Amino acid sequence: MKQLPDTALLERMQAYNDKAAFDELYRRYWEQLYIAAYARLQQDADAKDCLQEVFVSLWxxxxxxxxxxxxxxxxxxxxxxxxLNHLRSNHNYQKHLDLFAAVPPAVFSRADDRLVLAEIQQIIQQTINAMPEKMREIYILSRQEQLSVREMADQLGVSQQTVKNQVSTALKRLKDALARFK
Incomplete structure (x- = not known):
């Protein structure tokens, strides 16, 4: 199969669910993709995780x-x-962990409280991930990078009113998602 071009191997995967064709494409591209991923992430496990997700998606x-x-x-x-998604996700996750780390440990000392905390963190992350791309970007710039409305508008090339609307909508989504924890 090594002599078959990528298009032929892809056709075999599509038409016949040919795992051997997939394996050959994996062998052809794994090393160069791993090098590229590692160069950006500087973490072996993260690079391999991203690579695995790309190949799983391909299949x-x-x-x-x-x-x-x-x-x-x-x-x-x-x-x-x-x-990029991995970096965004890890950045957001770490920021939220940092927020909760500031809470005195006694507040979350009971096991069920720690479970609630983990659930809240998961809901926050899922809500952020579910936001439309621009809204998510504006939310991150606003709440995590702490940019002003003017700075965000200038950086993104949108009006200040658009930024205000996006931040307001993002916060409303988070508030609605967390409403049951009041």
Whole structure:
């Protein structure tokens, strides 16, 4: 199979669920993608996780893909976006952990309180992840980067009113998601 071009291997995956074709594509691209992921993340486990997600997605979406030519450029772009999502997710998660770390331990001393805390953190992260891209970006700039409305508007090339509306909507979504913990 090594002599088959990427398009032929992809066709075999699509038409016949050919795992051997997938394995060959994996062997062709794994090392170069790993090097690219590691260069950006500087963590072996994170690089491998992102890479695994890219290849799992390739297999799961094999029937929908319309790729002409080599698969490399597609995989590199997929990896780039996976790494960005990973960095965004870890950044948000760490910021929320930092917020809760400021709470005295006695407040969350009971086991059920710690479970509630973990559930709240999960709801916050899921709510942020579910926001439309621009809203999520504005929320992060506002609450985590602590930029002013003017700074965000200038950086994103949108009006200040748009920024205010997006922040307000994002906060309302978080408030609604956390309403049961009042």
């Amino acid at each position: 799961n979406k094999r029937r929908e893909l319309q790729i002409q030519g080599p698969l490399g450029p597609y995989l590199h772009v997929a990896l780039k976006y996976r790494i």
